[in-house]
Amino acid sequence: MHAMQYELTLPADYDMDVIRDRVARVGHLLDDWDGLGFKTYLLRERGVDGSPVNQYAPFYLWNTMEGMNTFLWGGAFQGLVHDFGRPSVRQWSGAAYEEGGTADSPAAVAVRRRRPVPEGAVLTEFMADVAEETRRLAGRDGAVLAAAAVDASRWELVLFSLWAHGAPDEEGEVFQVLHLSQPGRKELPRGRQW
Template sequence: MHAMQYELTLPADYDTDVIRARVARIGHLLDDWKGLGFKAYLMRERGVNGSPVNQYAPFYLWNTMEGMNTFLWGGAFQGLSNDFGRPSVRQWTGLSYEEGGAAGSPGRWAVRRRQPVAEGLELAEVMVDAVAETERLAREDGAVCAAAAVDTARWELVHFSLWTHESPKAGGEVFEVLHVSAPGRGRLPRRRQW
């Protein structure tokens, strides 16, 4: 499993309905994408749920590197780059994935929490704790799914979770989910990835 996300931070006075219309128009194009576990089309609006910015920030979990590379180099990502400029694409190695009790429900809200892995910590313990946090999040009421991944270049953990309700029981940045494409969600490997 591989996690990926890019962020388009938009002007404070940006009409976020433009993003909603874009996702409504093209979101379905990844509904059958080979190698994709899921893509959550995410948006934050300035002043909503504590967001300081307007931002479009899709989050991906990939089953295969080929699927991800086809998305990035095969033309789909180029359309976004043509419209908004080419964003930096963050990537994390998957640590764990769990389905929540609301797995059959559509995700309406997402939470992303990034945290540094401090120097001097025992890496095995940090990663075991990250897996335990994924399991804890998945057990919470309204959880659709939860995942953890690590960026070893920056030594940063990311916890990502999808929720059915607006006040998710996870700390972090809250995003509205505009659409979810999940052709390979059922094939995402469960539990810890090592």
């Protein structure tokens, strides 16, 4: 499992309906993408759910590197690059994944929390705690799924969760889910990834 995300931070007066219309027009194109666990088409609007910015920030969990590479290098990503410029694409190695109690419900909200892996942490203990935190998050009312991943070049942890209802009482950045492509979600391995 491999996580990926890019962020397009847009001007404060940007018409976010442009993004909504774009996702309505092209979101289905990844509904059957080989190697993709899921892609969430995420939006933050300035002044909504505490967001200081307008932002389009899709989040992906990939089952295969080939699927991700085909997306990035095979032409699909070029449409976004053509329209908005080439964003920095963040990548994290999968650490844990769990389905939530409302896994079959449509996702309305996503929460992303990034934090550093503490200097001096015993990695086996820290990551075991992360796997347990992911399980706990997925067990909360309204959770569709929860995932954790680590960027070992920055020693940064990302915890990502989808929710069937409004913003949960979870620390992190809150996003609206515009669309969820999930061709390989059922194949994502559950639990810790080591």
